[in-house]
Amino acid sequence: MSNGYRTGLTALALSLGLTALAIPAMAQVKIAFVDPLSGSMAPIGEHGVKHFQYMIDKINAKGGVNGQKMELLTYDNKLSPQETVIAAQKAIDAGARILTLGNGSGAAAAMIDFVNKHNDRNPGKEVIYLNYAAVDPAFTNDKCSYWHFRWDAHADIKMAAITGYMKSNPKIKKVYLINQDYSFGQAVRKSAVTMLKAKRPDIQIVGDELHPLAKITDFAPYVAKIKASGADSVITGNWGSDISLLLKAAADANLQVDWYTYYAGGAGGPTSIKQTGLKDRVFQITEGLANINTKENYAWETDFRKKSAGQGWWYPRVRNEMEMLARAMNEAKSNDPKVFAEKLRGMKYKNIYGKDTYMRAEDHQFFQDMYISALTPMTGDMKFDEENTGWGWKLTATVPMSETDVPTTCKMAKPS
Amino acid sequence: MSDATMTAARGNPALDLLRRYGIWVIAAAVMIVLPKIFTSGAALTTMCLMGIMIVFSLAYNMLLGQTGMLSFGHAVYYGLGGFLAVHAMNTIAAGKLAIPLPVVPLAGGAMGLIFGFIFGAVSTRRAGTVFAMISLGLGELIASLSLILRGFFGGEEGITANRTKMLTLWGVRFGPQIEVYYLIAAWCFACMIAMYAFTCTPLGRMCNAVRDNPERAEFVGYSTQMVRFITFCISGFFAGVAGGLAAINFELMNAVNISGAQSGVVLLMAYIGGIGHFVGPILGAVLVVLLQVFLSDLTGAWMLYFGLIFITMVMFAPGGMAGLIMLHLPLWRRGTLLQIVPSYAVMLVPVLMGLAGLVTLIETSHHQLVKAATDGPAMKLFGIAYNSNSLLPWIVALALMGGGLYLGKLWGPRMADAYSDAAHGQDSNKREAGK
Amino acid sequence: MLELVIFSTLNGVLYGMLLFLLASGLTLIFSMMGVLNFAHASFYMLGAYFGFQLSQWLDFWVALFVAPVCVGLVGAAVERWGLRTVHKWGHVPELLFTFGLAFVVEELVQMVWGKLPVDYRVPALLDFHAFELFGTTYPAFRMFMLLISVAIFLVLLMILTRSRIGLIIQAALTHPNMVAMLGHNVPKVFMMVFGFGSGLAGLAGVIAGPALVTQPSMAHVLGPILFVVVVFGGLGSLPGAFIASLLIGLIQTFAIAINYSLGDALSAIGMARPMQGVLSDLWQVTVAQVGPVVPYLMLVLILIFRPTGLMGTREN
Structure with missing residues (x-):
C-alpha cells in the first residue's frame, strides 16, 4: 500500500474530466422542469414533460412572452431531495430562472428551501418555483414562501371538496381511512377526521389506518380489516402501487364500498381499476377532467391526445400555470421573477371550463372549482376513455370554489 | 515501503520526504485549484458531493477492504450523523449552542461513533455472513424507524437547516457554495490523512490480519472481535463526519440518506474503485458521483449503464479501478x-x-x-x-x-x-x- | 373478530407459502454455493412477466409450466456464464455480481414491459369466489396458489429425502467439500441447483403475478424479506426456511390486524403516556404500522442470540 496513494493523483486528475457547465445565455426564456424521469415514477414525470412542452409550443405560437420564445429544459431528480437541489443548480447554471416541479413532497420541500436560500444569497438573480403537483398543505401554510406558487389544490382543499360532497350524500354512514404512513398520508388522514367531524358529525369513522409507504405486497389483510369494520366508504390518499394493490385486494375479497381517492387516476390506475371490475365505485377528486363537456375542453383534449399517443391531459393545472405565467410576464413587461411574481399574486383567471379561478395573494395557493368523478365503462355522453381501457372518468359532482376556501396560517415574508 | 523506495530514501533524505508526502501536497493543490477551473454552480455542488462521498467510501472501506467486513447498512451512521448535524445547525441558529459551522461535522462524527459503538457491540461479534445479515437487518430497521420517528427524522420531507444563520468565524458566512467547497475539501483532506494514518497503525495492520486469517490473529493473542469492534466504531465516526458534511452542503437531511439505497451506493463506490487499495474508494466515489449526476442528463437508460458497468467491473476487474492502475505500477x-x-x-x-x-x-x-x-x-x-x-x-x-x-x-x-x-x-x- | 382471525390466518399462510417457494430455492443456492443471491427476487419478477407474456400469447396454463422452465434456463445461464466466472474471485464479488444483476434485470424489465403494472389476469377458469364467510369472499385463485405451494413443498420434500439427487444435495448442504471429493461434478450440480432455484422463484412469480400486481418494483419489495426468511430459518435448513416463511407470513398479517400502540399499553397499566422528547413518536406508533418492520427486528435478534438461525447448524 506504500505506493497506493501515488495514484491519488489520478483520482484528482479524473475529476478534471468534469466539463465546465456554463452555457452562454441565449435570448430565450428558459423554464426548467425538474421531476423524476427515471425509476418507477418516470411515466408520471415524462408525461408531465409533454404537458409543459405542449403549453410552451402554444405560447410560442402566439409570439412567446415579451417578444422572446420559451424553451423547456428537463432535469431528472430521481425523486430525491438531494438530487433536486443538484438539478435546480444545473438549471440555474443553464440560465433558467423559472423552475417547476411536481412530484414528491420531499423533493418539493427541498426545492422551496433551495429557492428561498438561493434568492437570499444571490440578490438580483432570483428564481421562482412554480409547483404543479406537490400537495402538502404546509407549503402554503407554515412553510409558505414568496417564491413559491402552487396551482394544484393541496391535500386539505381536496379533502374539503370530498367532505363537501359527502355532506350532501346521506347514504354515507361509516367511513374508513387508509393512508400511507408519511407526511402526505398523515395530512389526508388528519384533515379527513377534522372536516368530517365538522361537516357530517353523524358519520362514524370506523377505521383509521396508516401503512408503510410502497412496501406492502398484499393488501388482503387490510381489506379484511375494512370488511370487518362494516364501512360503506373508504377515503385514501394512496398513490402508485399502493392504490392499485389496495383496489385489487378489495376486488378479490368482494368488498363493496365506495372509494374516495386522490390519485386513482394516476399512471396505470385506470388499467388496474378496470382489471378489478370496480365500476362506478372508485371516485377521484381533481381540478378538471377530460369529460367536462365544453367545446374548448373537448378540442384541447382531442388535440393533446393526438400528440401524445392517446394519453390524456392529466394536468389541467399545467394550462392554468403556464397561461398565468405568460400573462404575468407580459403584464409586467419583464422576465425577471422578482418583477413578475408580483403580478401572479392575486391574479384572476378564467379556466378552460369558463369558470373563475384565482391565485390567493396571502399564501400563493390557487383556487378553483373541484370535480368528483367515477371511473365507469364508456357511456353515450362520455367522449374520452383512459389508457385505452374503454373506461373513462364520468363527472359525479362539482364542488364550488367557495366550498374549498380553506384558511391559511401563512405569514408571507415579502422580500425587500 | 518497498525496497526501491527505501534505497532511494537512504540516498537522499529530501527525496524521501518528497516521495512520502509529495502526493498529499499534490492532492491538496489539486483540491485548491479545482474550483478555479470548474466555476459553475453545478460543478461546485458536484465536487462538494465528491468530497463527502470520498470520506464516506473511505470509511466504508475500513470495514470491507481493510477488515473484510461486508456491511449492507453503513448509511445508518452516515444518515444519523447527518441528522444530528442538521439538528445541531438548527440549535446553533436558535442561539442555544455556540459552536461555529466548520466544527459541526464533528457532531455528526460523534453520533456515528456512538451508534457505531452500540450497534457494533452486537454486530461485530461474528464476521462473515452473520455480520452482513445483521447489518442488513439493522439498516432496514433504522430506515423504517426514520419514517416513524418524525420528531427526529422529519418524516420523508426530512429536516432542513440554514447554514448562514450561524456564528460567523472570521467573517465567513458559508453562503456561497465556494466557501462550503473549501470547508468540505479541508475536512475531506483531513479525513483522508487520518484514515490513511490509521492503515499504518498496528491496529490498522491487525485489521488486515483479522481479514485474512482470523484464527492466526487469535493465536497471536489478539481478540478478533475487539479489532472488528474498534474498527467498526472508527468507521462509524468517519461515516458520521461525511453525513455532517452532507448536512452542511445540502442543508437538508431526509430518510433517503439513511436508506438501504444509500448503503448500496457506498458499497458500489468502494468496490468499483477497488477495495484492495487505499486510493480505490476515492476513485470510486469520484466516478460514481460523476455518473450519478451527469449520466442521467445524457440518457434515459442511465440505470442500465450503471448496472452494466458495475457487473463488468465485478466480473473482469475484481481489483476495481485502483487494481487496474496498480497493474501498471x-x-x-x-x-x-x-x-x-x-x-x-x-x-x-x-x-x-x-x-x-x-x-x-x-x-x-x-x-x-x-x-x-x-x-x-x-x-x-x-x-x-x-x-x-x-x-x-x-x-x-x-x-x-x-x-x-x-x-x-x-x-x-x-x-x-x-x-x-x-x-x-x-x-x-x-x-x-x-x- | 372471528372472520378477521380466519382470513388473517389464511392470508398469512398464503403469504408464508409464497415466501417459502422463493426461500427454498434461495436457501439451496445459499447453502451449497455460499452465494447470497440478491437477484433471487428478480427471477421471481421474471417469472411473473414471462407468465404474463406467455398467457397473452398462448394461455395461462401453458405459462404455468413453460415460464418457470424459461426462468430456470435463464438462471442456469447466469450461473454458467456469470457466477462461475466470478466464483474464482471469492464470495463477496459473487454477491456483488447478483447485486448488479438485480439492478440490470429491473431496468431491462422496465424497458421491455414498461414502468407501469401490466394487465396480468387471473385465468377465467379460476376467476370465481372459492367460498364466502361472514360476507367476505375468498378468491379461488388464492386457494389455487395455496395448493400449488403446498404441492411444491411436498414434492421438494420427497425429492430431498427419497431420491439420490436429493441425498447429494443434502450432503452438499452440510459438507460441500466432501461431496466434491466423492467425485460429483460440483460445478454442474451448482448450475442445476441455481437453475432449479431460479425456476422455483419463477413459478412463484407466475402464480403470484395475477394475484398481486405485476410491476417492475415487485422484486425490490420482496428481496430483503427473503434474506430474513433464509437467515432466520437457519442457513441450509429447508425446514427452518419453511417455519420462518410461515412465521413471518403470519406475523406480518396479524400485526396489521392489531391497532394498539405502546402508549395504549402504558395507559392500560396506568402509566402516563410520554408526550415529549425525541422518542415521543414511538409511543404513538401502532403495531399495525410497524408490522412490516418486525421481520428485521426478528432477524437482528436471532442473529445476536443464535447466529446459526432457528434450525441451522452452521454460520457460513
Missing part, C-alpha cells in the same frame, strides 16, 4: 510504461467499436421500447439522426459489437504479451517461449 518502476502504449492504442479500436455498438443497441432499443410509442421512431445518437424502426441501426450495432469482440479477441493475447514483456522484460518472456 511495476511498469512504471521499470520505466517501461511507454512501451505498452502502442499496444493499448491498438486495443482501443475494438474497445471503442464494441462500446459504440453496445450503446447503439441499448439506446435504439430504449427508444424503440420506451419512447417510440409517443415520440415516433425518429431518434438521434452521436449526432446522427436515424429511424429506430429500420433494420440498419440494429445491423450496424450488432456488427460493431461483433467486430469489436472479434478484433478484441484477436489482439487480446498480443496485448497480454506486450504487458508481460513490459512487466518482466523481453528475456524472461523468451525463456518461457523457448521451453
Whole structure:
C-alpha cells in the first residue's frame, strides 16, 4: 500500500474530466422542469414533460412572452431531495430562472428551501418555483414562501371538496381511512377526521389506518380489516402501487364500498381499476377532467391526445400555470421573477371550463372549482376513455370554489 | 515501503520526504485549484458531493477492504450523523449552542461513533455472513424507524437547516457554495490523512490480519472481535463526519440518506474503485458521483449503464479501478510504461467499436421500447439522426459489437504479451517461449 | 373478530407459502454455493412477466409450466456464464455480481414491459369466489396458489429425502467439500441447483403475478424479506426456511390486524403516556404500522442470540 496513494493523483486528475457547465445565455426564456424521469415514477414525470412542452409550443405560437420564445429544459431528480437541489443548480447554471416541479413532497420541500436560500444569497438573480403537483398543505401554510406558487389544490382543499360532497350524500354512514404512513398520508388522514367531524358529525369513522409507504405486497389483510369494520366508504390518499394493490385486494375479497381517492387516476390506475371490475365505485377528486363537456375542453383534449399517443391531459393545472405565467410576464413587461411574481399574486383567471379561478395573494395557493368523478365503462355522453381501457372518468359532482376556501396560517415574508 | 523506495530514501533524505508526502501536497493543490477551473454552480455542488462521498467510501472501506467486513447498512451512521448535524445547525441558529459551522461535522462524527459503538457491540461479534445479515437487518430497521420517528427524522420531507444563520468565524458566512467547497475539501483532506494514518497503525495492520486469517490473529493473542469492534466504531465516526458534511452542503437531511439505497451506493463506490487499495474508494466515489449526476442528463437508460458497468467491473476487474492502475505500477518502476502504449492504442479500436455498438443497441432499443410509442421512431445518437424502426441501426450495432469482440479477441493475447514483456522484460518472456 | 382471525390466518399462510417457494430455492443456492443471491427476487419478477407474456400469447396454463422452465434456463445461464466466472474471485464479488444483476434485470424489465403494472389476469377458469364467510369472499385463485405451494413443498420434500439427487444435495448442504471429493461434478450440480432455484422463484412469480400486481418494483419489495426468511430459518435448513416463511407470513398479517400502540399499553397499566422528547413518536406508533418492520427486528435478534438461525447448524 506504500505506493497506493501515488495514484491519488489520478483520482484528482479524473475529476478534471468534469466539463465546465456554463452555457452562454441565449435570448430565450428558459423554464426548467425538474421531476423524476427515471425509476418507477418516470411515466408520471415524462408525461408531465409533454404537458409543459405542449403549453410552451402554444405560447410560442402566439409570439412567446415579451417578444422572446420559451424553451423547456428537463432535469431528472430521481425523486430525491438531494438530487433536486443538484438539478435546480444545473438549471440555474443553464440560465433558467423559472423552475417547476411536481412530484414528491420531499423533493418539493427541498426545492422551496433551495429557492428561498438561493434568492437570499444571490440578490438580483432570483428564481421562482412554480409547483404543479406537490400537495402538502404546509407549503402554503407554515412553510409558505414568496417564491413559491402552487396551482394544484393541496391535500386539505381536496379533502374539503370530498367532505363537501359527502355532506350532501346521506347514504354515507361509516367511513374508513387508509393512508400511507408519511407526511402526505398523515395530512389526508388528519384533515379527513377534522372536516368530517365538522361537516357530517353523524358519520362514524370506523377505521383509521396508516401503512408503510410502497412496501406492502398484499393488501388482503387490510381489506379484511375494512370488511370487518362494516364501512360503506373508504377515503385514501394512496398513490402508485399502493392504490392499485389496495383496489385489487378489495376486488378479490368482494368488498363493496365506495372509494374516495386522490390519485386513482394516476399512471396505470385506470388499467388496474378496470382489471378489478370496480365500476362506478372508485371516485377521484381533481381540478378538471377530460369529460367536462365544453367545446374548448373537448378540442384541447382531442388535440393533446393526438400528440401524445392517446394519453390524456392529466394536468389541467399545467394550462392554468403556464397561461398565468405568460400573462404575468407580459403584464409586467419583464422576465425577471422578482418583477413578475408580483403580478401572479392575486391574479384572476378564467379556466378552460369558463369558470373563475384565482391565485390567493396571502399564501400563493390557487383556487378553483373541484370535480368528483367515477371511473365507469364508456357511456353515450362520455367522449374520452383512459389508457385505452374503454373506461373513462364520468363527472359525479362539482364542488364550488367557495366550498374549498380553506384558511391559511401563512405569514408571507415579502422580500425587500 | 518497498525496497526501491527505501534505497532511494537512504540516498537522499529530501527525496524521501518528497516521495512520502509529495502526493498529499499534490492532492491538496489539486483540491485548491479545482474550483478555479470548474466555476459553475453545478460543478461546485458536484465536487462538494465528491468530497463527502470520498470520506464516506473511505470509511466504508475500513470495514470491507481493510477488515473484510461486508456491511449492507453503513448509511445508518452516515444518515444519523447527518441528522444530528442538521439538528445541531438548527440549535446553533436558535442561539442555544455556540459552536461555529466548520466544527459541526464533528457532531455528526460523534453520533456515528456512538451508534457505531452500540450497534457494533452486537454486530461485530461474528464476521462473515452473520455480520452482513445483521447489518442488513439493522439498516432496514433504522430506515423504517426514520419514517416513524418524525420528531427526529422529519418524516420523508426530512429536516432542513440554514447554514448562514450561524456564528460567523472570521467573517465567513458559508453562503456561497465556494466557501462550503473549501470547508468540505479541508475536512475531506483531513479525513483522508487520518484514515490513511490509521492503515499504518498496528491496529490498522491487525485489521488486515483479522481479514485474512482470523484464527492466526487469535493465536497471536489478539481478540478478533475487539479489532472488528474498534474498527467498526472508527468507521462509524468517519461515516458520521461525511453525513455532517452532507448536512452542511445540502442543508437538508431526509430518510433517503439513511436508506438501504444509500448503503448500496457506498458499497458500489468502494468496490468499483477497488477495495484492495487505499486510493480505490476515492476513485470510486469520484466516478460514481460523476455518473450519478451527469449520466442521467445524457440518457434515459442511465440505470442500465450503471448496472452494466458495475457487473463488468465485478466480473473482469475484481481489483476495481485502483487494481487496474496498480497493474501498471511495476511498469512504471521499470520505466517501461511507454512501451505498452502502442499496444493499448491498438486495443482501443475494438474497445471503442464494441462500446459504440453496445450503446447503439441499448439506446435504439430504449427508444424503440420506451419512447417510440409517443415520440415516433425518429431518434438521434452521436449526432446522427436515424429511424429506430429500420433494420440498419440494429445491423450496424450488432456488427460493431461483433467486430469489436472479434478484433478484441484477436489482439487480446498480443496485448497480454506486450504487458508481460513490459512487466518482466523481453528475456524472461523468451525463456518461457523457448521451453 | 372471528372472520378477521380466519382470513388473517389464511392470508398469512398464503403469504408464508409464497415466501417459502422463493426461500427454498434461495436457501439451496445459499447453502451449497455460499452465494447470497440478491437477484433471487428478480427471477421471481421474471417469472411473473414471462407468465404474463406467455398467457397473452398462448394461455395461462401453458405459462404455468413453460415460464418457470424459461426462468430456470435463464438462471442456469447466469450461473454458467456469470457466477462461475466470478466464483474464482471469492464470495463477496459473487454477491456483488447478483447485486448488479438485480439492478440490470429491473431496468431491462422496465424497458421491455414498461414502468407501469401490466394487465396480468387471473385465468377465467379460476376467476370465481372459492367460498364466502361472514360476507367476505375468498378468491379461488388464492386457494389455487395455496395448493400449488403446498404441492411444491411436498414434492421438494420427497425429492430431498427419497431420491439420490436429493441425498447429494443434502450432503452438499452440510459438507460441500466432501461431496466434491466423492467425485460429483460440483460445478454442474451448482448450475442445476441455481437453475432449479431460479425456476422455483419463477413459478412463484407466475402464480403470484395475477394475484398481486405485476410491476417492475415487485422484486425490490420482496428481496430483503427473503434474506430474513433464509437467515432466520437457519442457513441450509429447508425446514427452518419453511417455519420462518410461515412465521413471518403470519406475523406480518396479524400485526396489521392489531391497532394498539405502546402508549395504549402504558395507559392500560396506568402509566402516563410520554408526550415529549425525541422518542415521543414511538409511543404513538401502532403495531399495525410497524408490522412490516418486525421481520428485521426478528432477524437482528436471532442473529445476536443464535447466529446459526432457528434450525441451522452452521454460520457460513
